[in-house]
Amino acid sequence: MxxxxxxxxxxxxxxxxxxxxxxxxxxxxxxxxxxxxxxxxxxxxxxxxxxxxxxxxxxxxxxxxxxxxxxxxxxxxxxxxxxxxxxxxxxxxxxxxxxxxxxxxxxxxxxxxxxxxxxxxxxxxxxxxxxxxxxxxxxxxxxxxxxxxxxxxxxxxxxxxxxxxxxxxxxxxxxxxxxxxxxxxxxxxxxxxxxxxxxxxxxxxxxxxxxxxxxxxxNDFLEFCGECKRENERKACALHGCKPAWKxxxxxxxxxxxIVEFAKRYEHNKKREDLQRYEELKLKKLVEDEFSGPEEYDDSSSEDDEEDDVIKFDPKHEVQFVDALLKIRNNDPVLKNKEVELFDDVASDDVAEEGKVKRGEKKKKVYLKDVNANLLLENGADFADVADDDDDVEKDQSFYAKMEAGRKEFLDAVMWLEKDEGSNGNVNDGFDGFDIDVSDDDEIMWRQEDFEREINFRHQEGGEDRVMVHPRKIEGSVRKVESARQRQRESKKEREAERKIEMTEEIKRLKNVKKEEMNEKLKKFREIAGIGEGEDCVLDVRDLEGDFDPEEYDRKMKKAFDDKFYTKDILVVDDKELNQLIPLKKLATYREDEFHVPYNKIKETKQRIRSQLKGESSSGPDNGGKRSKNDAGKPVKQVGGAETENPESETQNEGEKKQSRKQRRKERLQELKLAPTRRMAYNLDVPKKKKKNKA
Ligand SMILES: O=C(O)CCC(=O)C(=O)O
Ligand SMILES: [Fe+2]
Missing domain, CATH: 2.60.120.620 (q2cbj1_9rhob like domain)
Structure with a gap:
C-alpha cells in the first residue's frame, strides 16, 4: 500500500x-x-x-x-x-x-x-x-x-x-x-x-x-472498466498465445x-458577504435596523410593480408584433438592413397617449436588435436558434478553444505525472494513472497520445454519423399564443410571492448575522472592561454601530472603565497592569488576540489594588474625584468617572476632552514621579481621614 x-x-x-x-x-x-x-x-x-x-x-x-x-x-x-x-x-x-x-x-x-x-x-x-x-x-x-x-x-x-x-x-x-x-x-x-x-x-x-x-x-477508450479490460486482455492473449494477467x-x-485556507476563506467571505448585503438592504431601506422586530419584505419600492400586471392590448401593436415575428422567422431580406424599424415602441406610445411625452420629442425607435432581445426574453433560448445561426459558429469556436485549453492542461498533467514518476523510483510499482500498468513508459505515452487523438479527431474518425444533440427547448420557455399573457401574469404573481417570502427569510437571516456580530463585539468589550455577567454595561449593541464619534467614545469608555476605578487606583498599578486595566488598545480589533487579558485576571488585579488602597487610605470617591492643579496650573488629568457625579469637575472635563490621550498619560506618569512633598501638597498620597482630621 x-x-x-x-x-x-x-x-x-x-x-x-x-x-x-x-x-x-x-x-x-x-x-x-x-x-x-x-x-x-x-x-x-x-x-x-x-x-x-x-x-x-x-x-x-x-x-x-x-x-x-x-x-x-x-x-x-x-x-x-x-x-x-x-x-x-x-x-x-x-x-x-x-x-x-x-x-x-x-x-x-x-x-x-x-x-x-x-x-x-x-x-x-x-x-x-x-x-x-x-x-x-x-x-x-x-x-x-x-x-x-x-x-x-x-x-x-x-x-x-x-x-x-x-x-x-x-x-x-x-x-x-x-x-x-x-x-x-x-x-x-x-x-x-x-x-x-x-x-x-x-x-x-x-x-x-x-x-x-x-x-x-x-467509448472504446474507456479503459477503466474492469470488464472491458478483461475482455481486451482475453482477446490479446488469444491472439498472442499468452496468459492473461489481471493488472x-x-x-x-x-x-x-x-484545507485550511479554503475553510477559512469560506467562513470569512460568507460573513462579509452577508454583512455587506445587509448594509445594502439597509441603504435601500428594505430593513429598518437590526433591533426592529421581524419585518416583511416590502417590494413596493421596486420599479416594476403592479402596473406591470395589467398588460394593455393594442391591436395595432399586436399586428406589428406578429408581422415582425414572421419576418424574422422567414428570414426576410428586409432584416438585412440593421436600421429596419419593425414597429413603434409600445411603451412610448402609451406614454404619449397619456400626454406625458413633450411635443416635438422624438419617439424611441425599436431596432432589430431590440426585437431580438425582447423575443429572447419572452420566448427563451428556442427563438435564438431561428434568429441567428451565427451563434452556433460562436459556440463551436468557444468549444474548440475550450478543447484546446483542456488539451494543454492534459499535457501539463502528463508532464507533471512524468516528473513525479521520475522523482520517485517506487511510484510505478502498482500505480497507474489510467488503471493500466504504467511500468512501461511507452505504453503510457501511447495511451496519452491516443487520448489526445481521440479528442482532436473525434469528428473525423468514425464520429461523422453521430450528430451532437443538445436539448434546445427548455420546458416552459416557449411562448404559447392563447392565454399566454394570462399565465404570465399568474406566474409573475407567484414569483413575486415567492420572492417576498424568500426576501423576508433572507432579511431575517441577515439580521441575525448582524446581531451575532454585534453581540460578539459587545461580549469582547465586556470581557476587556471586566464587566461580569448580569452587571450593567454602559455600552449596548447600538453603540457599536454608526459613525465614530471620538468624544462620545471617550466619554463612554471613561464611564465603562472608570466608574469603579479612580485615578488613585491607577496610580498604584505598574505599567504592565495599567496596560491590562486601561485596555483601549485592546478594542482595536487587529490586536485583540495579542492583548487578550482574561476577565478573572482583570478582576483579580482590581481586587488586589482595592485591598492595597484600603490598607493605605480610606479615601472616598470625592477625594479621588477632586484634584487640585498641577504645577503648570493645568487641571490634573482625571481618569476617574467622578465627573458625572460631581458637577464641579464638569468644567474640568471640558478641558480634559481637549487633551490627547497621550498627553494625559504623560501627565499621569509625571505625577507619579513627583517628590513626596509635592504629592502631599497635591493631596495625592494624603489619606482622607488625616486630611479631615487636620481640617
Ligand atoms: O453516503 C455516502 O457517503 C455516499 C453517497 C453517495 O455515494 C452519493 O450520494 O452518490
Ligand atoms: Fe455515489
Whole structure:
C-alpha cells in the first residue's frame, strides 16, 4: 500500500509525498492528510440544519440531492455554488488530473454539490450505484455515528454496470469525520447502514464537458472498466498465445486533509458577504435596523410593480408584433438592413397617449436588435436558434478553444505525472494513472497520445454519423399564443410571492448575522472592561454601530472603565497592569488576540489594588474625584468617572476632552514621579481621614 500525503497547506498547491508502506492492498493508493478543518464542517452542518428547519417550517418542497436520498440538500441551491466551484477547480482537479485523467479529470468544469444525511430517523443506507459524475469528492463532515461504511465494487462502463464483482475489486472504506475520498463516478459503490447517530457527508460530483463530448463519439477508450479490460486482455492473449494477467491500478484516492485556507476563506467571505448585503438592504431601506422586530419584505419600492400586471392590448401593436415575428422567422431580406424599424415602441406610445411625452420629442425607435432581445426574453433560448445561426459558429469556436485549453492542461498533467514518476523510483510499482500498468513508459505515452487523438479527431474518425444533440427547448420557455399573457401574469404573481417570502427569510437571516456580530463585539468589550455577567454595561449593541464619534467614545469608555476605578487606583498599578486595566488598545480589533487579558485576571488585579488602597487610605470617591492643579496650573488629568457625579469637575472635563490621550498619560506618569512633598501638597498620597482630621 502507498501512503500519499497531500499537503494542502498552501491553498490550491498540493505537495505529494510518496511513502512506501508494507504491502497491503497493492491496488489502492491512499492520500492521507489530517483533518478537514472541523470549523468548516461544523458550519456547513449548521447551515444544512438551518436549511432543513426552514424547509420543515415553511412546508417547502425541495429537490433532494439525487433520486436515492430523501434527506440532505443541494448546496448549490443555498449560495454555495461559487465555493464548491473553487473547491472543484483548486482542489479536486489537482488530484484528478493525475489520477483520473482518463475520464477528463484534467478538465472538470461543472459540478453538482450536495450533502447527504443518514441516521435511524433519516436515510439509513444507500444502494449500490454509480454517480452521474466523472470524479466524485466525498467528505465526511460529521457528526457522531456508527456504521455507514462505503463499499466499492469495481469500475464499470455503461454496458457492464451490472456485471459480476471480482474479488480484487472489493474495497470497504470507513468514514471518519474530516476525511475525504475521491473516486471515479463510474466506480460502483454504496453505503451500508448508519446504525446509530447521524452521518452527514458533503458530496461533490465533478463533471467534464470535454470528456462527455468525447464519449458521445467514441467509448472504446474507456479503459477503466474492469470488464472491458478483461475482455481486451482475453482477446490479446488469444491472439498472442499468452496468459492473461489481471493488472491492478489506482481505483480511488483517500484524503484526510487540511484545507485550511479554503475553510477559512469560506467562513470569512460568507460573513462579509452577508454583512455587506445587509448594509445594502439597509441603504435601500428594505430593513429598518437590526433591533426592529421581524419585518416583511416590502417590494413596493421596486420599479416594476403592479402596473406591470395589467398588460394593455393594442391591436395595432399586436399586428406589428406578429408581422415582425414572421419576418424574422422567414428570414426576410428586409432584416438585412440593421436600421429596419419593425414597429413603434409600445411603451412610448402609451406614454404619449397619456400626454406625458413633450411635443416635438422624438419617439424611441425599436431596432432589430431590440426585437431580438425582447423575443429572447419572452420566448427563451428556442427563438435564438431561428434568429441567428451565427451563434452556433460562436459556440463551436468557444468549444474548440475550450478543447484546446483542456488539451494543454492534459499535457501539463502528463508532464507533471512524468516528473513525479521520475522523482520517485517506487511510484510505478502498482500505480497507474489510467488503471493500466504504467511500468512501461511507452505504453503510457501511447495511451496519452491516443487520448489526445481521440479528442482532436473525434469528428473525423468514425464520429461523422453521430450528430451532437443538445436539448434546445427548455420546458416552459416557449411562448404559447392563447392565454399566454394570462399565465404570465399568474406566474409573475407567484414569483413575486415567492420572492417576498424568500426576501423576508433572507432579511431575517441577515439580521441575525448582524446581531451575532454585534453581540460578539459587545461580549469582547465586556470581557476587556471586566464587566461580569448580569452587571450593567454602559455600552449596548447600538453603540457599536454608526459613525465614530471620538468624544462620545471617550466619554463612554471613561464611564465603562472608570466608574469603579479612580485615578488613585491607577496610580498604584505598574505599567504592565495599567496596560491590562486601561485596555483601549485592546478594542482595536487587529490586536485583540495579542492583548487578550482574561476577565478573572482583570478582576483579580482590581481586587488586589482595592485591598492595597484600603490598607493605605480610606479615601472616598470625592477625594479621588477632586484634584487640585498641577504645577503648570493645568487641571490634573482625571481618569476617574467622578465627573458625572460631581458637577464641579464638569468644567474640568471640558478641558480634559481637549487633551490627547497621550498627553494625559504623560501627565499621569509625571505625577507619579513627583517628590513626596509635592504629592502631599497635591493631596495625592494624603489619606482622607488625616486630611479631615487636620481640617
Ligand atoms: O453516503 C455516502 O457517503 C455516499 C453517497 C453517495 O455515494 C452519493 O450520494 O452518490
Ligand atoms: Fe455515489
Amino acid at each position: 502507498y501512503l500519499i500525503d497531500v499537503n494542502a497547506n498552501q491553498y490550491g498547491h498540493l505537495e505529494f509525498k510518496y511513502k512506501k508502506k508494507e504491502q497491503a492492498h497493492k491496488e489502492y493508493r491512499k492520500y492521507i492528510i489530517s483533518n478537514y478543518q472541523p470549523r468548516f464542517c461544523e458550519m456547513l452542518i449548521s447551515e444544512v440544519e438551518n436549511f432543513e428547519k426552514w424547509i420543515r417550517e415553511t412546508d417547502f418542497e425541495i429537490v433532494r440531492p439525487n433520486s436515492m436520498n430523501n434527506y440532505g440538500a443541494v448546496l448549490d441551491d443555498f449560495g454555495m455554488e461559487g465555493t464548491l466551484d473553487t473547491l472543484m477547480k483548486d482542489f479536486v482537479r489537482h488530484i484528478s488530473k493525475v489520477y483520473f485523467a482518463d475520464v477528463g479529470g484534467f478538465d472538470l468544469d461543472s459540478h453538482h454539490g450536495f450533502v447527504v444525511e443518514y441516521g435511524v430517523d433519516r436515510d439509513v443506507d444507500l444502494g449500490f450505484h454509480t454517480d452521474d459524475s466523472e470524479v466524485t469528492l466525498n467528505v465526511c463532515l460529521g457528526k457522531q455515528f456508527t456504521g455507514g461504511d462505503l463499499f466499492f465494487r469495481g469500475m464499470r462502463c455503461e454496458d457492464h454496470v451490472n456485471g459480476q464483482i471480482y474479488p480484487e475489486e472489493v474495497f470497504d472504506f470507513s468514514h471518519t469525520v474530516g476525511r475525504a475520498i475521491v473516486h471515479r463516478g463510474r466506480h460502483r459503490h454504496g453505503a451500508s447502514a448508519t446504525t446509530s447517530g447521524h452521518r452527514i457527508n458533503l458530496i461533490l460530483w465533478c463533471r467534464s464537458s470535454v470528456y462527455r463530448e468525447l464519449k458521445e463519439h467514441k 491492478k491500478g489506482i481505483t480511488l484516492v483517500i484524503i484526510s486533509g487540511k
